[in-house]
Amino acid sequence: MNMIVTPASPATPNGTTRPQVRIVIVGHVDHGKSTLVGRLLHETGSLPDGKLEMLKAVSARRGMPFEWSFLLDALQTERDQGITIDTTQIRFRTNSRDIVLIDAPGHAEFLRNMITGASQADGAVLIIDALEGVRDQTRRHGYLLHLLGVKQVAVVVNKMDRVDFSAERFKEISDEISEHLQGLGVKPTAVIPISARDGDGVAERTARIGWYKGPTVVEALDGLEPARPLEALALRLPVQAIYKFDDRRIVAGRIESGSLVAGDEIVIMPAGKIARIKTVESWPVTPVAGRQGAGRSVGITLDRELFLERGDIIAHTNSAPRETRRLRARIFWLHDKPLAKGDQLLVRCGPKESRATVVAIEKAVDPGELSSVENKAIGRNHVGEIDISLSNPIATDPYTENPRTGRLVIEVSGRIAGGGLVLSVDAGQRAVPVDIVPVESALRPDERSARYRHNGAVVWLTGLPASGKSTLAKALERRLFSNGGSPILLDGDTLRAGLNSDLGFSTADRSENIRRLAEVATHLARNGHIAIVAAVSPAREDRATARRIADTSFREIHVATPAEICEERDPKGHYKKARAGTLASFTGILNDYETPQAAELVIDTSTRTVAEAADEIEQMLKTTGVLFDELVDLAANI
């Protein structure tokens, strides 16, 4: 939240808009950070009336010399009593800029606060005590600025009075820090000798630093460039949700950058589907009109029915983000357990989430001891660069091109464990927007059904392991084939060996496994085959997804053999292993199987033969319009 010291006015006296620059001041606690801030507020005429006098009186009453840092402390005290917040913004003005100073307080949880505060900064002031010189802490802060992609850094060498304003001492420090920063790819915009307490070098070049010819702190701040306004960047509208509360199908999300207006041609990434924005929606009480820019939470409708999902990114066709399954990121790690090569994670990039694997740790650093660079694991509160592969393609931008879409967070067990910036996405995968138009089969559905004497269908056998699904599926396959039909067996395990070999047994992986099974089966059904799926598919929600995908061709059969009989059979020895604790994520023992509530058919294989069960299924397929009886068959052939 903002604490506004002077009312921030967006316009200069002659009516032009003043650029706003956001800066963060970093440096060791005793190197004079708050003194400099207090002095800056005073020198730029940003203090409320009477504040200075009040502080002088307070200092006199306590018998202490006046300290500029009291000013910030006093403001912080007010803040604590009034509006308490964890990062504060203080505003003041230079000749040509509105400066927003982001205070990133506290060094106990330094990294977390610094990241949160400085992640929004356009530039930074790095403060160094002239007596103490460049310390580990100074290097650490330099590294963190680099980590966050802050390129404009003004260095101030404070407490020059303590070294008798020695030009030699200043040069020593200046050389050392410049070399360090340049090693990180950061070129200091200025290195300024100051005494924050006395004011030398802050707003004026005093006689005591007469040898110094560079800018003052205020001049250096005045020269900082604001980040390109988000609105000037390419359009990025990550999809938060699709709403259908009435006859409108509204795509909702927040415009992270750029702008949009009805009529724009857009591309939906990563799929690359193209459409036009039909309308920008609102509600009658507060209608919106015209072009909508970065920061707005909007809802749009498209000129055609396309399948979109949460996490897709809408962009303009000529400036789409990159689509990738592989990216490099610079991250900070907050989790107790170090991040290591091979770790499975959940990555969130805006509303998009994808499972990911750490392919390589390219660099891992304790920002406190930069000397120990390693590449095995990134410890808690450490930083590093990693290479990750994603199980779903995502659309993203390198951080340098778009700070909003070029950042990600990492979740472990449902909790944010780290975050960072996208450095690069796998080259050569620049997505070319294409209009995806599914190619239809050369054959019409009725041509196939005339030959096979059935319609396409997805026959989904679900039940506990060893309930008899595969046996039944094979018997049904043989039966349908013998009658001239075109059945195809899709056994869960068989697909796990190939198509789904990248998936594990987490809840998310299991859902994806079922989704892919359902997609393949549905494709076969659409082309007239009867896809017989045999899969435990324990989660009701996953089966509901499968039904949604296959739509009216879905037939669910619950193979409801009692659990104790399944365990007794145990043809693959899975129950035994699970009981022994050597088979994790096994459905059956832990009882996480969710019984179907509205299956088209329920079969208990312990009370009937395989042939009887196949009869029942055949009958159900007849009564539900999949298999034609003779009469229908005749009609179809007339």
Add this chain to the structure above:
Amino acid sequence: MDHLDQLEAQSIYIFREAFARLKKIALLWSLGKDSNVMIWLARKAFFGRLPFPALHVDTGKKFPEMYRFRDHYGKEWDLDLRVEPCPPIDAVDPTLPPAARSAARKTEGLKMALGKYGFDGLIAGIRRDEEATRAKERVFSPRGLEGNWDVRDQPPEFWDHFNASPPQGAHLRIHPILHWTESDIWAYTKRENIPIIPLYLSQNGKRYRSLGDQDITNPVASNASNIDEILIELEQTKVPERSGRALDHETEDAFERLRVAGYL
């Protein structure tokens, strides 16, 4: 975009995240100025309708004006309104000071409603600037199985990425107006012409800054009789917003104890 536009867009973003990422949510409607703004924002987020229930945990001790407001706008805004009672005072921790104990009935009522409906997310209209323990809140704030808040172990939350996986049986509190101030609420209420309960406006030199139960809420001295005057008053006043809430002041940690136990 001006300041209020930014606040609005941010709140809408939070509402949509909550709706997308949780299975069963409800919005807590206390009938006060903040939750009225909140309903307004939610209706904007979802293009005119609230696609989840509005829950009023009713102590039975609100002002008559508040009940009238609820009955009128519950209908006019087409809310799926669930009014849930609170247990009697004897059912509440007797070690709490009187006003806090009275307020704790609401925590119990809230827990009963949670148990009844199985919500995994509750949207609440608290703001950071109201009170120091609320300032420490996350936007998506996990609660334990007993509805309790562990202030020492809150998940990191940055860049508008929220933790939305409550443990089995627990729930999340979602705070879409955490980043607003009291002045923002009034400025927005004025801009959007959102209806208010007249108790907020001065009568005979007094008005309510914050509306709670009749027996534990007191008016403050004020001559502000319209929103413009309220905004001017807020710029000048040194009186904290919740000064009229008796429970905040009984003991130093009364409010913190309540909040850790699950109070809003």
